[in-house]
Amino acid sequence: MATVDPTLVAGVPLFAGMSVQEREALLREAQAVRFPKGATVFQQDTDAHSFFVLLHGRLRVFKLTPNGQQVVVRFVAPGEVFGVAAAIGRTTYPGTAAAVVDSVALQWPSASWSRLVAAHPALALNTLHTVGGRIQEMHTRVVEMSTEQVERRVAHALLRLAHQAGRKVETGVRIDFPISRQDIAEMTGTTLHTVSRIISAWEERGLVESGRQKITVREPHKLMLLADGADE
Amino acid sequence: MATVDPTLVAGVPLFAGMSVQEREALLREAQAVRFPKGATVFQQDTDAHSFFVLLHGRLRVFKLTPNGQQVVVRFVAPGEVFGVAAAIGRTTYPGTAAAVVDSVALQWPSASWSRLVAAHPALALNTLHTVGGRIQEMHTRVVEMSTEQVERRVAHALLRLAHQAGRKVETGVRIDFPISRQDIAEMTGTTLHTVSRIISAWEERGLVESGRQKITVREPHKLMLLADGADE
DNA sequence: CGTTCCCTTGAATGGCGTCAATACTTGTGG
């Protein structure tokens, strides 16, 4: 079992409020695993054998409907916990997680969860906070899908992406991983065609700059005006 | 402070896995509060002073958007925890909870949360499970809103209501609390007009039976066929 | 018995999905 550099996990919320010793005890039980771009980390409806913390890279978590449509649940950023199915009382993963770029994660067996929680109460509380944060995100999404039309939803989604995965470049803020029109469509409940049209229109207005699986926000402020109700 | 009948809370998930003594210790700190029909239990964006368990009645939790639209987050059934904002690390309530019928809830000060959790580790785990279950519900909702059209969404919502709040009557399963077309619209991301049309059509086909703020499902099975993809 | 709230139903409009065709970009194998 490879030893993990403790500095790598200094800021991980899952370990918040723990002593160095406590963190190290947990890390000793973890296994670092590499997932090349495109690899599946876990699959929907299969046994939830492990839970994870992402160290490097980016994951795409999605759900597959009975008739084959995909819905993107979220993108996992480094430092985040994921695959916590066991912790919330499930025996299978509710979605599939796949590496969007080469990624590295720490992995613990789900079977160890209750023992780890008993030894480290902060684990349960930190997970509770994380899961709570995700509920809020889902609430936001439901509210947006219920009350906003497509262009605004896409604008909100893009701004959120820029916030959680944006990298400053000369011309603006670039989404730091390959993301397609289809992905954005699956995040906002629309079709890639509509997303394409919307982004084309934005590009014409100079709000964004985009290409194959890449988007740069040029004018975050103007996009925000569009996302909330500037006009009308 | 009124003493609470322990048999009332025997099946409450929040207290799962606790000894009788532990339960009683927690109950001693709780306060039972009555909320008449229409009363507000807590309000969106105000200080999250307490968390609750519903003993009797039914609550409607909703969010208000900046431009005044409401979105129903969920209906709270007896036995459920709610208002757990503090537990997930928030300082304000993300939504408003109002009594749909006369209701009674147990109430604990949020300030006591960390002390209670330290004394009763099961509290954190049980809350984690509850919150985890809610995430799943929200996921389901997002998937449905992304991939299904209105009639199916309404069918799914109604079936879920029948399941969580259905009471068997001669003609079928009746939703056990007053619920309007508007409510269903706010649960499914549509308008009361569309819901009204849909339910009228169902009534004509003998699937349901409805009136002012009341719905009875006559043919759950046929409604399920409609909800998932029977025709096409 | 009037007022308020909830429900119903028609008609018209339009946002966005569907269908269809084409272009571009990246990676692969010969």
Place this chain on the structure above:
DNA sequence: CCACAAGTATTGACGCCATTCAAGGGAACG
């Protein structure tokens, strides 16, 4: 290194589902 295949993106045309606009009816409550 070029040709081809596969994946991604663009754009037009068309049509429909559901919202919007509008009007009226019925049940509940004081």
